[in-house]
Amino acid sequence: MWPSRVIEMREEKPGPIWLRLYALTVYLFLYTPILVLILFSFNKSRRNSSWGGFTTSWYATLWHNESLMRALANSLKVACLATLISTVIGTMAALALSRYQFRGRETVGSLAYLPMMVPEIVMGIALLTFFIKMGIQLSIVSVILAHVAFSVGYVTVTVRTRLAGLAGNLEEAAADLGATPMETFWLVTFPRILPGIMSGALLAFTLSFDDFVITFFTAGIGATTLPLKIYSMLKFGVTPEVNAISTIMLAFTVCLLALWSRLESDPKSLGR
Amino acid sequence: MDPYAVELLRVSKSYKSYQALFGIDLQIRKGEFFSLLGPSGCGKTTTLRLIAGFEEPSSGEVCIDGKPVAGLPAYRRNVNTVFQSYSLFPHLSIFENVAFGLRRSKVAEHEITRRVGEALAMVQLSEKSRGRTTELSGGQQQRVALARALVNQPAVLLLDEPMAALDSKLRKEMRSELKRLQKSLGITFVLVTHDQEEALTLSDRLAVMNQGRVEQVCEPREVYERPASRFVAEFIGTANFLPVKVLEVSNGRTRVEGEEGQFWVVSRAGFGVGDSAELSLRPERMWLGKESDPLHNSLQGVVSETIFMGPVTRYLVRLANGHLLLTEKQNLEEEAFQTGDSVCVHWDADSGALLPR
Numbered sequence: 192m193w194p195s196r197v198i199e200m201r202e203e204k205p206g207p208i209w210l211r212l213y214a215l216t217v218y219l220f221l222y223t224p225i226l227v228l229i230l231f232s233f234n235k236s237r238r239n240s241s242w243g244g245f246t247t248s249w250y251a252t253l254w255h256n257e258s259l260m261r262a263l264a265n266s267l268k269v270a271c272l273a274t275l276i277s278t279v280i281g282t283m284a285a286l287a288l289s290r291y292q293f294r295g296r297e298t299v300g301s302l303a304y305l306p307m308m309v310p311e312i313v314m315g316i317a318l319l320t321f322f323i324k325m326g327i328q329l330s331i332v333s334v335i336l337a338h339v340a341f342s343v344g345y346v347t348v349t350v351r352t353r354l355a356g357l358a359g360n361l362e363e364a365a366a367d368l369g370a371t372p373m374e375t376f377w378l379v380t381f382p383r384i385l386p387g388i389m390s391g392a393l394l395a396f397t398l399s400f401d402d403f404v405i406t407f408f409t410a411g412i413g414a415t416t417l418p419l420k421i422y423s424m425l426k427f428g429v430t431p432e433v434n435a436i437s438t439i440m441l442a443f444t445v446c447l448l449a450l451w452s453r454l455e456s457d458p459k460s461l462g463r
Numbered sequence: 464m465d466p467y468a469v470e471l472l473r474v475s476k477s478y479k480s481y482q483a484l485f486g487i488d489l490q491i492r493k494g495e496f497f498s499l500l501g502p503s504g505c506g507k508t509t510t511l512r513l514i515a516g517f518e519e520p521s522s523g524e525v526c527i528d529g530k531p532v533a534g535l536p537a538y539r540r541n542v543n544t545v546f547q548s549y550s551l552f553p554h555l556s557i558f559e560n561v562a563f564g565l566r567r568s569k570v571a572e573h574e575i576t577r578r579v580g581e582a583l584a585m586v587q588l589s590e591k592s593r594g595r596t597t598e599l600s601g602g603q604q605q606r607v608a609l610a611r612a613l614v615n616q617p618a619v620l621l622l623d624e625p626m627a628a629l630d631s632k633l634r635k636e637m638r639s640e641l642k643r644l645q646k647s648l649g650i651t652f653v654l655v656t657h658d659q660e661e662a663l664t665l666s667d668r669l670a671v672m673n674q675g676r677v678e679q680v681c682e683p684r685e686v687y688e689r690p691a692s693r694f695v696a697e698f699i700g701t702a703n704f705l706p707v708k709v710l711e712v713s714n715g716r717t718r719v720e721g722e723e724g725q726f727w728v729v730s731r732a733g734f735g736v737g738d739s740a741e742l743s744l745r746p747e748r749m750w751l752g753k754e755s756d757p758l759h760n761s762l763q764g765v766v767s768e769t770i771f772m773g774p775v776t777r778y779l780v781r782l783a784n785g786h787l788l789l790t791e792k793q794n795l796e797e798e799a800f801q802t803g804d805s806v807c808v809h810w811d812a813d814s815g816a817l818l819p820r
């Protein structure tokens with residue numbers, strides 16, 4: 192009986208008042224700018240300094256801004272393709288890393304973390320240099336390649352974690368019942384790691400969709416993505432349109448991350 | 464002659480620097496309930512995995528149904544395994560778990576429905592077939608694992624400590640169910656266990672393993688009454704050991720002498736006059752009396768401790784040389800002995816066993 196009471200107590204005991212005030216301050220500091228941005232995307236006045244009443248007309252203007260819509264289309268194209276490619280490569284890498292013993296396995300395994308550590312600007316310059324040296328035209332293709340390069344590691348790490356957490360010898364059980372290695376993969380391994388793959392893919396998509404620095408270095412003419420477009424719009428100041436498109440991006444990203452955290456926290460979702 | 468269901472010939476297995484098995488020889492007969500019994504870490508699971516095909520021996524040969532299976536992958540061997548952790552597929556329904564093997568061998572749909580139904584009925588889980596394995600209790604998962612393996616009608620069923628995770632009441636029920644299934648299906652069962660009671664009650668024959676070697680292969684009664692080594696005698700039940708020397712061998716009887724005196728014991732191959740040996744005595748095969756009895760082996764001593772255990776009482780008897788002898792006596796309506804009583808311990812010649820020293 193009593194162990195459950197101990198847990199209850201731990202869960203229900205609130206922190207001291209100063210700790211709660213401190214947490215509140217931190218959150219206010221972090222989120223006030225974002226809240227202001229969202230608020231001013233509904234501002235009737237063009238100036239960001241004063242409130243002129245509520246309107247949703249800026250969102251309608253966005254819809255008719257052709258170059259902005261083109262940038263959005265580019266962003267979606269890049270994010271989808273980069274996600275697809277990095278998910279396939281990343282999943283295969285994770286399988287190889289956890290299934291096979293080979294020389295340099297540890298090194299390759301830690302290299303997967305590298306793109307997460309390397310400063311984005313360094314990664315951007317390195318990729319730019321690489322594309323120029325290799326004679327690859329800067330275009331939407333180079334952007335996709337660059338995005339694959341930085342997101343593949345995230346997929347590998349996520350899928351690897353999932354593979355490591357697979358309970359028992361399910362694959363041996365499948366083989367024992369007469370499943371060939373191929374059948375075992377598609378009938379047992381794949382369904383079990385699918386949540387990991389999905390969560391890796393979502394992460395890759397979010398990172399690609401939001402990326403500015405690396406895209407800035409590797410995009411050619413006609414490959415302007417949404418973040419690049421927003422940046423160029425800033426030349427005319429922080430207009431309500433910029434606030435509006437930023438709000439949409441924010442909402443979109445938050446949705447993706449919410450989906451991702453659901454996949455991560457609930458091992459059974461989609462895995463059934 | 465009919466080939467053995469499973470045969471291991473001088474099989475050794477090394478993992479990197481660690482040698483887990485040393486030249487195992489085993490012949491498992493068709494339709495027999497065979498157990499591999501031994502303490503944890505002695506190589507039982509490894510042996511089972513060699514038969515299933517999850518590992519290849521480092522040297523030696525594994526034969527199934529008389530044919531060598533070297534290089535034959537697990538999915539091509541006609542054996543099925545009940546894993547220690549059950550390893551049910553959590554993303555499939557109970558029905559699909561059981562149907563998994565049949566689908567791999569392309570059995571027709573209506574046949575699958577029928578056979579899965581029968582298999583689930585056999586383990587009393589018919590009404591659960593559409594449910595999920597995660598909703599089952601440990602005992603029920605165990606039954607699904609059993610049905611999933613048996614539905615394929617394998618030549619051999621391998622079971623790796625299938626009852627280790629169950630509570631003791633459920634374990635006893637499962638035990639009799641296993642025995643009943645094995646008898647009615649006539650499939651060869653190879654059971655891995657560290658539970659001597661389980662091995663003794665279930666097996667037709669068993670192999671006692673220790674540190675990667677097989678110590679003895681025989682029937683349960685023999686392993687208890689004629690253990691091949693001190694390890695076997697101690698692992699299965701309890702025993703007293705007296706160091707002795709062989710004095711005389713005649714008419715199937717052997718006379719030995721130890722520090723405590725001279726005793727008669729049933730002769731055993733391999734023990735000649737002058738050999739050193741150990742005499743193993745089971746506590747319940749000895750009885751206590753007041754006076755010495757020339758018709759039986761006997762020893763004088765003093766009761767130094769009594770332990771009441773319900774149906775029996777255990778007596779620790781201190782001998783003249785200071786050694787302690789453990790004896791057991793049924794609690795019938797006759798006199799019991801008290802600590803400090805002078806007693807005589809008796810046993811028949813065929814109650815002792817000679818062991819190599």
Ligand SMILES: Nc1ncnc2c1ncn2[C@@H]1O[C@H](COP(=O)(O)OP(=O)(O)O)[C@@H](O)[C@H]1O
Nearest residue numbers: 478481483501502503504505506507508509510
């Ligand atoms: N894959 C492995 N790699 C290294 N050592 C192993 C491996 N599998 C088993 N062993 C070792 O081999 C010995 C026998 O193991 P096992 O067959 O599982 O014993 P049991 O089933 O009798 O408890 C143990 O000491 C164990 O640590």
Ligand SMILES: [Mg+2]
Nearest residue numbers: 504507508509
């Ligand atoms: Mg084991």
